[in-house]
Amino acid sequence: MKEQLKHLDNVTLHIAVTGSTGAGKSSFINAIRGLQPDDVSAAPTGAIETTMIPTMYTHPTMLNVKLWDLPGTGSHKFKAKKYLKEVKLETFDFFIIISSERFKENDIMLAEAIKESKKLFLFLRSKIDNDIQAESQRKGFDEQKxxxxxxxxxxxxxxxxxxxNVFLISSFELHxxxxxxLIDTLEKQLPAHKRDALVLSLPIYSSKILEKKIETFMKQSWSAAAASGCIAVAPVPGLSIACDAAILLGFFTKCYYAFGLDDESIDKLSMRVNNPSLKSVRNSPLVVAIGQKKLSNRVVSVNK
Structure with a gap:
């Protein structure tokens, strides 16, 4: 059980995001990481190409999830196979190919090269909110149409x-x-341990993703409880208490971040839904205890 928990904690998920210049790659990466464009660790965004080399962005709270902003595919000199060799195809678990307009020839060439290598890829049509906003000015507007x-x-x-499949998305309105x-499709195609890493890293944008996070933690809680129970029979004085504390702290710390209970996440959610009372969540004894423990661990790490 301890090995299973360790495996769940150490599994890494590498997501590659590519597409033509200005398609919204960086905005998508920020959305998955639950960040705003002006946050300190956000990927730089703009109408011109801001990514010249593969750039990795670690998830701010789930450090085992890595998102890669790959250079744009818009150049007329683009060679799909050479591109994949340079960005090290084998590094990634799956590719997101983004376009804010029509998918171009280079996007298709890249997808075919990825397909040859038997890697998973998905097409995303971004900036749908902009399209809907523009079309809403017309008479007889029908969003579904x-x-x-x-x-x-x-x-x-x-x-x-x-x-x-082509997934229509807005990086600013994930709900x-x-x-x-898109997430349901990835869940079906990713291995179970990668799937859990994906679900736990997502921001809470709907009641469905909240339910999925709860379901994932319910599964993991049995492993944590079983490991703790097995250690309890160890004849070494003090071992059970120390190990129980470490296992439970690790489990609840993952809950703390995955459910957005840290101060920064609570503040963002409170502002987004205009509900200041949500900030009272941080007064929960469990939230306070985990927050203090995490702060203490960070101070120790810095001192070391």
């Missing part, structure tokens, strides 16, 4: 790929459009 037209246009561009369908 606009979404269907965008989806059909993407499929026409990708017909040579065998009509793959809308196809983001949850």
């Amino acid at each position: 606009v979404l269907s037209q965008i989806r059909e246009d993407c499929h026409r561009n990708l017909k040579d790929m065998g009509n793959p 809308k459009y196809d983001f949850q369908t």
Whole structure:
């Protein structure tokens, strides 16, 4: 059980995000990490290409999840296989190919090269909120009709790929459009341990993702409880208490971050939903205890 817990804690998930210049790669990476564009550790965003070399962004609270902002594919000199060799294809668990308009020839070339290597890839059509906002000014506006037209246009561009799924998303409104369908699709295709890492790293953008996080922690709680119970029979004085504390602290610390109970996450959520009373959550004895323990550990690490 201890080995299983260790495996769950140490599993890494490498997500590669690529696409043409200005498609919103950095905005998507920030959204997955629960960050705003002006946060200190946010990936730089802009209308021009801001990524010239593969750049890794570690998730701010789930350090085993790494998101990679890859250089844009818009150059006329783009060579898909050379590109994948340079960015080290084998590093990544799956690729996200993003476009804010039509998928271009280079996007398709890249997808075909990834497919040859038997790696998972998905197409994302970004900035859907901008499209909806622009179309809403027209008479007879129908949001579902606009979404269907965008989806059909993407499929026409990708017909040579065998009509793959295209997920319509807004990096600033994850609760809308196809983001949850994207996550459901990844859950089906990723190995179980990678799937758990993905779910625990996601910001809480809907009641469904909250339920998924709870389900994941319920599974892991049995491993933590069993490991703790096995150690309790050890004949070494003091060992049971020390190990129980370490196992439970590790488990609850993951809960602390995955459910956004740290001060920064609570403040952001409170502002987003305009509900100051949410800040009272930080007064929970468990939240206070874990927060103090984490702060103490950080001070010790800095001193070392």
